[in-house]
Amino acid sequence: MxxxxxxxxxxxxxxxxxxxxxxxxxxxxxxxxxxxxxxxxxxxxxxxxxxxxxxxxxxxxxxxxxxxxxxxxxxxxxxxxxxxxxxxxxxxxxxxxxxxxQESEENQKLYEAIQSLKPNYRDVIILRGIKDLTVTETSSILNWSENKVRSTYHRAKKALQKQLEHELGGVFSEK
The missing domain is CATH 1.10.1740.10 (RNA polymerase sigma factor, region 2, helix turn helix motif)
Structure with missing residues (x-):
C-alpha cells in the first residue's frame, strides 16, 4: 500500500x-x-x-x-x-x-472552563476525558510517563470541577 x-x-x-x-x-x-x-x-x-x-x-x-x-x-x-x-x-x-x-450555555461553560486550564491540564483532559484515550496512548502523545498522565489527569479533573463549580454556581458535580 x-x-x-x-x-x-x-x-x-x-x-x-x-x-x-x-x-x-x-x-x-x-x-x-x-x-x-x-x-x-x-x-x-x-x-x-x-x-x-x-x-x-x-x-x-x-x-x-x-x-x-x-x-x-x-x-x-x-x-x-x-x-x-x-x-x-x-x-x-x-x-x-x-x-x-456549543448548543447550550452549560456546554459553553464547559468549553470555556477547559480553555481556562493550563495547557498540560487541557491536553490531558482532552485526550483522556474527551477522546477516551488510554493512559498508555496519552503518555505516548504527551511524551510523559504513565504515572504523570494519571496524576496530571486527576489534578486536571479537580481543577476543571472547581472551575465549573465557580462558573455554574455549584450546579456541576463530578460523575
Whole structure:
C-alpha cells in the first residue's frame, strides 16, 4: 500500500477526532487548515512512523505539535498587530455553522472552563476525558510517563470541577 493510500485511510478514519482535538486545544472552530497540516506532516513523516504506537496516537502527537506551533505563530502575529493597530479598522465577526457545536450555555461553560486550564491540564483532559484515550496512548502523545498522565489527569479533573463549580454556581458535580 502506498504512503498516500495509508494517509488517505487514516484521514478517513481519524480526521474527525483530530478536528475535535484541535477545536478544544485551540479554542476556535476554524481549525480545518490545521487538520490538513497534521496530515501533510504525517505523509512527510510516515517513514519515521515505526508502528510502536497506534496511528491515532501518532496523529494526535502531530496535532498537538501543530497546535503549539500555531499558538506560537498567533502570539507573534498578535504582537505585530498591536504595533500596526489601525483605530479606523472595524472588527470582523463571523457567525459560522461550526459555532452550533456549543448548543447550550452549560456546554459553553464547559468549553470555556477547559480553555481556562493550563495547557498540560487541557491536553490531558482532552485526550483522556474527551477522546477516551488510554493512559498508555496519552503518555505516548504527551511524551510523559504513565504515572504523570494519571496524576496530571486527576489534578486536571479537580481543577476543571472547581472551575465549573465557580462558573455554574455549584450546579456541576463530578460523575
Amino acid at each position: 502506498s504512503n498516500q493510500q495509508i494517509i488517505s485511510d487514516w484521514f478517513h478514519d481519524y480526521s474527525d477526532d483530530v478536528y475535535q482535538f484541535l477545536i478544544y486545544r485551540m479554542g476556535s472552530t476554524d481549525v480545518e487548515d490545521l487538520v490538513q497540516e497534521v496530515f501533510i506532516r504525517a505523509i512527510k513523516g510516515l517513514d519515521s512512523f515505526n508502528g510502536n504506537a497506534q496511528p491515532k496516537t501518532w496523529l494526535f502527537s502531530i496535532a498537538r505539535n501543530v497546535a503549539l506551533d500555531e499558538l506560537r505563530k498567533r502570539s507573534r502575529n498578535k504582537w505585530k498587530s498591536y504595533l500596526t493597530f489601525d483605530a479606523n479598522q472595524e472588527p470582523v465577526t463571523e457567525e459560522t455553522p461550526d459555532t452550533l457545536f
